[in-house]
Structures are given as C-alpha cells and as structure tokens.
Amino acid sequence: MTDFDKVYTRRNTNSVKWDTINQTYNEENLLPMWVADMDFKVNEPVLKALKETIDHGILGYIETPNSLYDAIQNWQKRHHNYSIEKEAILFNSGVVPSISLAIQAYTSVGDAVMIHDPVYPPFATVVQKNRRKLIRTTLIEENGHFVMNYDEIERLIRSESVKLFVLCNPHNPGGRVWHQTELEMLGNLCAKYNVIVVSDEIHQDLIFSPNVFTTFANAHPTFKDFSITLTAATKTFNLAGIKNSMVFIENPDLREKFSSVQQINQQHEINTFGYIGTEAAYVHGDQWLDDLLKYLTKNITLVSKFLASELPNVKMMKPEGTYLIWLDFSTFNLTDQQIQNRLIHEGKVVLNPGISFGPAGTQHMRLNVACSKEVLVDGLNRIKRAFQDFA
C-alpha cells in the first residue's frame, strides 16, 4: 500500500516540478507546490507491470493490446457509467497534444475557439499556436465556486462565430465538477450553433464525494454526436512521464477527421510504457484511488483550517475535484508580480500564478496539495511567511 505520508526526494531526478525552479526564479531552497503532478509513489502493481516489461529486456514496437481496451472500457463503465465502444477509442501521447489535433481537425486558421477564463494555460497556448482566434468566456464566482456565464457564451458564440469549445471538465484551476445540468446547458448552446466540444476530462477520477462527475458526451444522449472526450490514467495515478492518453470519439465522422490529422502527423504510435502503465493502473487502481482521495480530502481540510486561523485574508475555492486549490490574494491589493515576488523570495514557495490561467486569474494563485501532510504544512507556513506583515 502506498504510504501517502512518506516524503520522497524528487530533487535531482530531472523533475519539472522540483528541478527547474531554482534556475527559473534564481532563488535557493524553494518548495514546489505548482505543476500538477503528485509527490506520491506510484501504485505497486503499476510499477510491477513496468518492471516486468523491462525485465523481459526487449522493447521493440508494440501493438495496442486488447486487454488495454478492456481495461479502459471497464474503468469508464465502473467509475463513470460511460459505455464506450472499442472502435471509438484512440490513443495519443497526451491530452494537450490531442487538443491541438482536434483544433487542426475541426477548425481552420482564423476560426474562433472558445475557452473559459480562468483555465489551464495550455488551452490558450494551443489555440494561439494553431493561429485560431482565442475567445475567453469568464467564469463567475458564485457562493464560493465558479459557474458558467451562459448569456455571455451565447453572445460570443454568435458574434465571433465560434467553431469549437475546449471544456475543462472537471475544471482546473477552480476544482469545479460540472453538474450534468450545467453541461446540458452548455451543450444545448453548442448544439444550437454547431460548436464542437472538446472535453478535457483528465481530472475525471479525482472527485470528492458527494460530487458526481459526468462525462460531457454522456450528459445528454445527443452530445456524443458533436463532442470528443480526452482523458488519461496519468493524472489519476501520477504517471505523467509515461505519456499516454485516450481520445473517445463516438461520431464516426469526427473520429475519421481526428484520425486523419493524427496520421498526417504520424502521432498514432504510443510509448510502450504508456500502454503498460495505463492498463495496470485501470485494472489494479481502485483501492489506491480510494486511499488517495481520502488523503487529498484531509489535505484540503488542512488548508482550509490553516487559512481560516493563520491567513484569513487569503480565500480558497474549495475544490469538488482535482488536487488543486484556487487561492484569492486580492484583499492584499498587491499586483500579480508583487504577490509572486513575496511567495518566491520571502516565502520560498512556488505556486502557479493565477494570471497565467487568463486575465480573470489576476491576484490569484493555484496551490497543488498532492503531497505529504508534512510538506503541505511546510508549504502553508511558507505562504504565511510571505505575507506576515499583513497579519
């Protein structure tokens, strides 16, 4: 069983989260609480499957095993009540590359693509790098969590002739697990104006009870006709480095278009360890995921209590899913750069600047709590130190 309390050394492993920050910020002894990977050791059966592959000693080309399709179909049915046919499952090296392929498959240069503001930064990057017009619709904060602005979405879809919506479901950085009714409202608008929905569901397994995750394609019987689903085992099981993700496309026409762009770019051959790790995680991961969610729930409660007693001016958005917490520093009346400088140079702690998630992220920071309690407490004390003169 994984000991989530155990602190592992990740320095000097070429970890993006741990090993790039000193140079980026020109500062020593920084504690990373940013990039969305976890400081927990991977589930033992996954490591065993990877080791067996190494021990066999030959790493030639491999085909996609049928047992992997079974594992994915069973996981989707068991955890998300989503029945997906084998023929509708494609693979790619990552969810972000698949967003890019979808943009290329379903839109042309100059077309408008809509995303939420704030949202996971690569959404905007990929839209812009593909030379599509980026349209942001701002999420509204209501009763401590984000809700969508349907009036604005409809207005922008019409005025900008939006062709595609990249949805983050559940939402990073706000931790919203969109309700089926919310997805229905968004989907009805997209259907009305022929907008294709690319639903990034990489955080779909990281859901805190009693919240219930709904796959966009499953939110209404017709939504599978104009949407594609991107997901992976890599976020849930801390396997980001093995580079494997899935694309579920039920509409044969949309599947053909996606597949064709993938073939043009010769991106359809997947890393062996991606296949092996994904299958082992989905076959053996139920208990590990249960344990992880319990641990993360405790960490989130710890943050909430700490902020209430030690840093009451920093407001947190309580996540319904994901291990990411959206923190609001606006009461300090500091600029984004001032907030960042304090965290880096006084607190010596690295969070993701909210402004990188879009203009609506100003004066916010995203905190990653997928670490041991000991590291989390250290991180929170560092954040407190950065703002101690405001106490």
Ligand SMILES: Cc1ncc(COP(=O)(O)O)c(C=O)c1O
């Ligand atoms: C919403 C979201 N999508 C995609 C990714 C990255 O996916 P991949 O590594 O498969 O490209 C992340 C990682 O943090 C994420 O939060």
